[in-house]
Amino acid sequence: MKDKQSTWNGLLKTIFATTFSIVLTFGTATLIERHKQAKEKRQIVLMLMYDLGNSLNQARQCDSLIKGFVEVQTQIIKEPATFEESTLMLLDYMPRMNYTETIETIFSSNIETIHTISNVYFVEKASEFYQIRKRFNENVDQFEDSFGTFILSFTYEDLVAFNACQHFVRSSYLLADMEYLYLQCKQIMKVTDEELEAFYQERQKIEDASGVKENVWETKIPSVRDPWLKAIENTSIQ
Helix, strand or coil, rough: CCCHHHHHHHHHHHHHHHHHHHHHHHHHHHHHHHHHHHHHHHHHHHHHHHHHHHHHHHHHHHHHHHHHHHHHHHHHHHHHHHHHHHHHHHHHHHHCCCCCHHHHHHHHHCCHHHHHHHHHHHHHHHHHHHHHHHHHHHHHHHHHHHCCCCCHHHHHHHHCCCCCCHHHHHHHHHHHHHHHHHHHHHHCCCCCCCHHHHHHHHHHHHHCCCCCCCHHHHHHHHHHHHHHHHHHHHHHCC
């Protein structure tokens, strides 16, 4: 009887040990998988926030440049005698948005990315931000194109007729919307400045390790300014 009871006890212990081992194995695997998914989700969110923040900083700079243009334009209009010597200053205030749509494309066209984020409200606000960014960029392009249409025969009358203030008002309103949406996205996902800074530093390390990164902003400025400078110089010589 004791031998039979001992056999049953041993069998129960074996079953318990086996069951516990299976539960522990699958439970651990599940925890690891959940941790991995949570980490991936956070990385995607930080990647998006980094892109939104970068675009926002560029929009701020463009808005500041358009404002500076309006101020110089207004000063020249008030003092027509300074037109010849001050016109070139306007070229220092030509705005240009410089960003790629890679992250936006990944975000908007990949359903897995949206599923991983799993926050509909955040997805909605980030999508709205990208829509506003597009409109802001269009306004910047229109500002540049409008100014460039009469640059070859630039006169004081042209300067007076150019409604730079209209573009500034539009950019300021759009920038305010971008600021608000960016803040909402941060709050929805509880993203801290420390997290973003750490993500930025890690990104910089990867970029530095891959080689010297060209400063696209600085390299594009001369290509934008040189034709205008030459055109104005030729006009003044004639």
